[in-house]
Amino acid sequence: MINTKENKIKAYLAGVNLNDPNFDYYMTELGELSKANQMEVVGQTSQNADKLAAGTYFGLGKVNQIRAAAQGLKAKVLIINDELTPTQIRNLEKMTKLRVLDRTELILEIFSNRAKTRQAKLQVRLARLQYEFPRLHPSENNLDQQRGSGGSNGGFANRGSGETKLELNRRTLGKQITAIKKELKDISKQENIKAARRNNSRLPKVALVGYTNAGKSTTMNELLKVFSDTANKKQVFEKDMLFATLDTSVRRIELDDKLSFILSDTVGFISKLPHNLVESFKATLQEAEDADLLINVVDSSDQNMIQMIKTTQKVLKELGITEIPIITAYNKADLTERNYPQIEGDDILYSAKDPVSIRQLANLITKRIFANYEEIKLKLPLQASKIVAHLHENGQVLSEDYKESGIYMTVRLPERDIKELKKYLI
Ligand SMILES: Nc1nc2c(ncn2[C@@H]2O[C@H](COP(=O)(O)OP(=O)(O)OP(=O)(O)O)[C@@H](O)[C@H]2O)c(=O)[nH]1
Ligand SMILES: [Mg+2]
Incomplete structure (x- = not known):
């Protein structure tokens, strides 16, 4: 049910700033999280301090000030920018007469509402x-x-x-x-079986990662529209809200010239993602861990873009994902003044809603993942059906011609696989 402004719960935001240069940004995020949780933010405050008060998080004077301010604004909930200890929550609730929600609970609440x-x-x-x-x-x-x-x-x-x-x-x-x-x-065991099947095919794997609401799912859907056969076109859920995606979706993208790769769409990130949540979602994020290439989708029209990129880098690091090459994809260029699509090194400025952009993005991905692929011509004995099957599974078969003298194939393969086929090269 959509809450109208009148029956939205009024929330007051507060946080202690321990000299953190990102503090203002965290408070902005907290406001977005509150709105995503059907609340109306009526005010906010912060306190600079060198350390947190063990029992009450804020200093006592600040707690009194918050109580008065929140009362004046008719707030019912006090939302705190950090994860609190149970004692801090209890004390703050008693002293402010407000329901106290910390950042972790807020994020957990949104996730529970979204999970399908x-x-x-x-x-x-x-x-x-x-x-x-x-x-x-x-x-x-x-x-x-x-x-x-x-x-x-x-x-x-x-x-x-x-x-x-x-x-x-x-x-x-x-x-x-x-x-x-x-x-x-x-x-997860069943999922692993599916993943193993995909791994067996050894098609390159690409994962869309990034800050929530950046346009990962939209990018996947548009790539599917342009490049997939109908059986594979099944669209994923995209919407203008935080954490629209909670499940990983995996699709096969078939490019024009018979090149294919596996693409996955994953859950979005935000600063200070609760540790438990990251742990619980590890299985879902497995696709990102197993990827050959990550596309970090960024909302280039957002003024906090740099923070969002840093947040994504931080979460990836927490997940232990540090070695996989990354393309940074600056999305939503249509909402900026800049010309697009534009490719610069490993980065692209684009709009997921623009088919020309989508083709450029696909080109960039292709260049990266097939960089070490080589095109070879082979002549195989007619009885070498096993090798033919293997080539179909692991390479990109560009042509295949059965003649009396043998099977003639043109194939693109990773360099390392070519050695084994040396005697069949023509
Ligand atoms: N104007 C514009 N809007 C876009 C573009 N790409 C995505 N959007 C919109 O941005 C919103 C979020 O898109 P999603 O694809 O759901 O974002 P996401 O990264 O998958 O988000 P989560 O699943 O929540 O992490 C949707 O309303 C999209 O229509 C774009 O290039 N231009
Ligand atoms: Mg999504």
């Missing part, structure tokens, strides 16, 4: 449970509550009457976490 497939839902749920686990605390009414003797919890009854609700909750949560991990592992 079983895998995405489980991944978000796992991240959320792991976030909640250390935050479980005995609330006022269950602090002293002990499990009644002879209760209905069968198997656990002998755990002793001293068990608090808290311990019970912890155990329940722990079990849920284990169960979700197991189910995710099963899903």
Whole structure:
């Protein structure tokens, strides 16, 4: 349901600046995240400090100031720019009389609202449970509550009457976490089988990565429109909102001259992505890890473009992805004054909505991934059907002619594969 302005929850943003040059940008992002969560931002404040107050995050004077300001603006929620400790959340809620949401919870909330497939839902749920686990605390009414003797919890009854609700909750949560991990592992196993099939074909793999809402999915869809056969054209979901994509989609792109590659679209990034979330989404991001080439899609019309590029680089590093070559693709050039498409070295300025741009992008990708491919002509014995099949799987077969004297083929292959075929070269 779309909330109108009237019934949107009013939120007040606040953060402590520990001398971070990116602080203003993080606050801007926090505002975007709040809006993505159906909230209306009514005001914001910050405090410069050398360190965070252990119990309250802000200094006490600042907390009072926030309470007054938020009350005046009729805010119901206080949104904090960092991940807080459970104690900090509790104290701030008590002192401000506001519901307190930290950055991590905000991002988790958006992800849970967006998740559609079983895998995405489980991944978000796992991240959320792991976030909640250390935050479980005995609330006022269950602090002293002990499990009644002879209760209905069968198997656990002998755990002793001293068990608090808290311990019970912890155990329940722990079990849920284990169960979700197991189910995710099963899903991931099936995915791995599919991935292995793709790996076997040894077609080059290209992954679209980058900041959320940069236009990764749009770029994939437009490449599919221009280059794929109908069976492969299935479009992916694209929309003007943060984290539209939570699942990785994989498609085969067939270029005009029989060159093909595998393209994947992945979940978008943002600063300070919660650690648990990155962990849970590792399986989904596997495609990026396995890629031969990454396309870092950037919204070139956004004034925070440089920060967004840095954010993507940082998340990739956190994922351990440091060795894969990258093309930086500056998208949405139609919203700028600059001429496009334009290629400069490994970079391209383009618009995903412009077919000429899309062809140029494909050219650039092709140049990179097929850089070490060579075109060769072969004459194979008629009975060499295994080699023929292998060439179809691993190379780009440009022509194939069956004659009485043998099979004549023109093939593009990676350099390393050519050695083995030396005796058939013509
Ligand atoms: N004007 C313009 N809009 C674009 C262009 N490319 C994408 N968009 C729009 O930008 C918005 C986000 O596009 P997506 O393709 O969903 O972005 P994404 O990078 O996949 O985003 P996430 O999945 O959320 O990470 C959509 O509304 C697109 O229509 C472009 O070249 N020009
Ligand atoms: Mg997307």
